[in-house]
Amino acid sequence: MAGNKSTRYNRAAARRAVVVAAAAVLGLCVCTTVSAASTPAPAPALHLPHPFPRGYFEYTANPGDVINETVVVTNVGTARGTLLVYASDGATSPATGVVYAPRQQPFPDGPGGNGEYGAGAWIKVASSSVALDPGKDVSLPFTVAVPAPTHPGDWVGAVSAENTVGSSVGAGAVGLNVTDRTTIAVVVHVPGQVDTTSVRIGQPYVTVQPQRQLLNIPLEYDGDVLLKPVMHFRITDQAAHVLASFDGQYDTFMPHTTFTYAYLLVSRQLGPGDYQFEGTFGASRSPHPFSYRFRVGQAQVPAPKPSSGGGTLVAPWWLFPAVVLAPALLALLLVLLLLARKRCTHCHRWRRRLLTVVDTADVAGCAECGVLAAHRRRVRLCRDCYRDHVKRGATTAAGR
Known part of the structure; x- marks a missing residue:
């Protein structure tokens, strides 16, 4: 019975409600990503007729009270069609949070409600379907009748709407038939002494x-x-x-x-x-x-995760020749670096860079280098020696 605290809800039915709710979310995502390939179809939307503080229908009512209300049903799709409107129970998701039972089984524990205080069976919608053109809406009356007796506490149901024929999305070999569903909660607070901590x-x-x-x-x-x-x-x-x-x-x-x-x-x-x-x-x-x-x-204990290669790691074909040739290439590089070094004509030290003397006057102050330059021999000096020779050459020229 709806007011029996000892009643427990059907957990399997609640899980089915979660699956349907998840499927509805998936359907909305699919429509967003492949809308270019979707076929024209109606799509439902529900709106409150006037503001409620929490964004859903919420009332405080005593056992035996009847609440008269309306819900606005809109076709937000791209084609005229029939939208189904129905009431259902609320249930707790296995991931926590409230979900709502599907149209195929709106009251998981029968017309008397369920042990989770689902109020879906209290709600009677004036019409189970409406036919609307795209962008059009209609205000649909419904009632919430609180049974007597009803135990104090919070009771949750919902008004939902969905299209009768799902829209086809996708192309080629892969396609989906998506059913759009929208829901507004109906929460009834029955006053009295309640348990809030068990x-x-x-x-x-x-x-x-x-x-x-x-x-x-x-x-x-x-x-x-x-x-x-x-x-x-x-x-x-x-x-x-x-x-x-x-x-x-x-x-x-x-x-x-x-x-x-x-x-x-x-x-x-x-x-x-x-x-x-x-x-x-x-x-x-x-x-x-x-x-x-x-x-x-x-x-x-979970089994170890298999490696992405699925077996023994195989080295690439070029790795072995590269390992063998690497020392030889390194030795050759060192030899080339040594050969690139040259000896200074004056100090006879090895240097990476030498300056070639073009003007014999630059080495006039050095007898050895001057003789070599006079006989058209190449004179190549390091920076220090070249600077010293130029300075001595300038001093010699000034003395003359």
């Missing part, structure tokens, strides 16, 4: 996906209102070394939520052995402590 964490366990290790944490929130709980935990080994930790806030939990949260161990994978898992979880003003020991077996 939480529980179950025994954690480790599972493995390809090259990934997941810590699975069973979470249960038995409160009656929407909550964004905080979680602080750390994982330590037998020597009390901290191997992993988390300190943050989850997205929204629906009332009376039970699911398993998968935490990806990124910074460090756990090897076989015993570990301690401890921390706090719950509302920020009243977190509940927890402490568990868990074991990781060899089966819970």
Whole structure:
């Protein structure tokens, strides 16, 4: 029954809702990236008829109350078509946050609602479909009837719209048929005494996906209102070394939520052995402590990631000749550098660069170099000797 606190929602159905919501997001992305190849089709959009503080329908109502409201349905597509309009339950995603059940199963636990206080069955839309031209809209009435009795707390449903025939996108051998879906939440706060703190964490366990290790944490929130709980935990080994930790806030939990949260161990994978898992979880003003020991077996350790080459690394064909010839090439380079050095005519020292004497007057002050220059012999001097010869030549000329 809708007011029975002990009822639990169908987790498999909620997971299906998550998949459909993800598919809708994927569909929007695909339409954006390949819109040039898409075929004309209608596409829905929903709008509030007047402002609400949080951007969705939100009311405070007592058991037995009936709320009359309208929603604006618009065709934002490129062709005339029929848009389906329906109500559905809210549910908590396994990744946390609220998602909404699909049209194929709008009320996961039947017409009486579900254990997560889904209010989809309370909502009656005046028409299940509307036909609109591109850019046109219509105001569609709907009612929210709060059953009597109903337990105090937050109840979440939604009004959704989607196109009847998906738009085809893509070309050639690859194509997608995309269904556009849009949703506005309907939240009803039933006043009364409520539980806002009841939480529980179950025994954690480790599972493995390809090259990934997941810590699975069973979470249960038995409160009656929407909550964004905080979680602080750390994982330590037998020597009390901290191997992993988390300190943050989850997205929204629906009332009376039970699911398993998968935490990806990124910074460090756990090897076989015993570990301690401890921390706090719950509302920020009243977190509940927890402490568990868990074991990781060899089966819970990911297999080593295969190398990108897929086998033995093969050296390129040119590597061996290059290694053999490298010493010979180095020796040849040294010889060439030595041969490039020349000896100064005057000081007989080896130098990389020498200056050739063109004017014999430059070496007139040196008897040896002057004789060589007079006999048309090449005189090549280092910078120091050339500077000294020019200076002595100038002194000799001045003395004459």
